Amino acid sequence: MHDPDQKILPAADWASRSVLLCSDIHLSDASPLLTRAFCAWIEGVSQRIQPESLFILGDLFDAWVGDDVLESGQSQCAQTIANLLELQALKGIRIGLMHGNRDFLMGERFARRCKAQWLDDPCVLKMPSGLTVALTHGDHLCTQDLDYQAFRKQVRTAAWQHDFLAQPIAQRLEVANRLRSQSEHEKKIKSMEIMDVTLTEAESLAQRLHADILLHGHTHRPGCSLMSNGKKRWVLPDWEVNASGELCRGGGLLIDSRGVEVINAARV
Ligand SMILES: [Mn+2]
Numbered sequence: 569m570h571d572p573d574q575k576i577l578p579a580a581d582w583a584s585r586s587v588l589l590c591s592d593i594h595l596s597d598a599s600p601l602l603t604r605a606f607c608a609w610i611e612g613v614s615q616r617i618q619p620e621s622l623f624i625l626g627d628l629f630d631a632w633v634g635d636d637v638l639e640s641g642q643s644q645c646a647q648t649i650a651n652l653l654e655l656q657a658l659k660g661i662r663i664g665l666m667h668g669n670r671d672f673l674m675g676e677r678f679a680r681r682c683k684a685q686w687l688d689d690p691c692v693l694k695m696p697s698g699l700t701v702a703l704t705h706g707d708h709l710c711t712q713d714l715d716y717q718a719f720r721k722q723v724r725t726a727a728w729q730h731d732f733l734a735q736p737i738a739q740r741l742e743v744a745n746r747l748r749s750q751s752e753h754e755k756k757i758k759s760m761e762i763m764d765v766t767l768t769e770a771e772s773l774a775q776r777l778h779a780d781i782l783l784h785g786h787t788h789r790p791g792c793s794l795m796s797n798g799k800k801r802w803v804l805p806d807w808e809v810n811a812s813g814e815l816c817r818g819g820g821l822l823i824d825s826r827g828v829e830v831i832n833a834a835r836v
Contacts, residue, residue, distance in 0.1 A: 582664070582687070583694045584621040588613060588831065590820030591625035591705065591785030592806035594670065597645045598630075601813035605833075607652050609818065613831055614656055617822060622653075622661050623687060625785045625804060626668025626705030631748060633740035634733050635677035642737060650681045657683035666691075668786065669707040669720065673729065692777050697825050702777040706784030706803075709765035709773065713758065763787070767795065774799045781828065783821065792828070802828055 595603050614622065628649065637643045638650060657663050663684035667674060679686060690704040711717060722728055732740060755763065764787050774782040775797060782795070783802040790805035807818035818833035 581692045581694055582621075583696075584662070585696060586617070586619045586822065586824035587621040587623055587693060588617060588619040588820055588822050589623045589625060589703075589783065589804060590807075590818075591666075591668065591804045592627045592788060593624075593818070594627055594630040594807065595645050595649060596630040597643055599809070600645070602807060602809045603645050603648055605809050605813060605815045605818070606807065607648065609815070609833065610652060610656065613820075614659070614661060617831070619661060619822065619824075621664060622656055623664040623666070623693075623703065625666045625687070625703060625783075626689070626707075627670045627785065627806075628665070628668070629671040629674070631741075631744040632671035632673045632678075633737060633744050634673055635675045635681075637737060638678060638681060640737055646678075650678065653682035653684055666703070666705055668705045669716075672724065673733070690773060690777060692779060693823065695823060695825070699781070699823070699827065700777075700779045701781045701783050701823060701828075702774050702779035704773065704782070704784045706765055706786035709769045709784065710763060710786070711766045711769050712762045715754070764789065770801055771795045771797045771799070774801075783823075783828075800828075805833075807833070 593602070593606050595606060610622070638646050653663050663682060664687040665674065665679060665682070665684045666687040666689050687703065690702050693701040693703055695701070707716070707720065732743070765784070770782055774795065779799065781800045781802060783804070785804040787803055788806040790803050792800055792802050795801050802821060804821060805817055805819055808816050810816050815833035820831050822829045822831050
């Protein structure tokens with residue numbers, strides 16, 4: 569099932585003493601309370617833990633229709649998050665951004681604005697302890713979802729992206745909204761198995777990258793499990809706030825000399 573076009577190898581290596589990871593926050597202007605809660609969490613946790621790096625493994629935004637949104641003044645959310653990440657970078661935290669299936673159009677301008685670096689999907693994190701962690705958003709591991717993989721292949725081509733970005737922002741937002749409601753609809757009719765990662769793909773990715781642990785987001789099914797090859801698979805949580813703006817789901821993982829630790833949403 570492995571598609572050579574996915575350019576799964578080689579993966580760039582990263583080294584860090586401590587990394588705070590999160591993904592699938594799905595921020596948008598439609599949910600300012602979530603944006604506020606995420607900012608508070610990042611500020612609180614990074615203050616308390618002082619990680620060397622902060623890696624966001626995709627779907628930071630619920631949709632990203634192009635970096636020109638930043639200058640257009642049309643997205644308070646994009647501005648707030650760029651300011652947040654830039655501030656963390658100025659404090660000396662290395663910011664790593666990975667594309668998700670929703671925000672794969674985040675580009676160089678956005679990364680520069682946030683003082684962030686790109687993380688290849690997948691990439692390998694090497695800890696001083698010798699622990700090796702393969703990092704991926706995770707959507708390309710959902711190989712049973714053939715419709716999605718076909719869509720993914722299409723939207724990752726330069727031609728599609730060029731045509732899309734040539735449209736006015738309002739039109740791009742319309743397309744993004746249409747794709748979002750389509751995906752909401754499909755989530756309801758597709759089985760849980762189809763939308764989850766294919767375990768053999770997850771195992772072989774960890775194997776190929778010589779990683780002790782595979783860590784990904786995307787599936788919104790957080791936890792830790794043991795794969796059949798003896799390697800661990802950690803899944804990051806998605807984020808949600810209730811009507812009063814309190815986090816009911818979210819948080820992330822910290823990897824340091826002690827291994828992997830869950831940093832939950834409430835703990836700031
Ligand atoms: Mn995703």
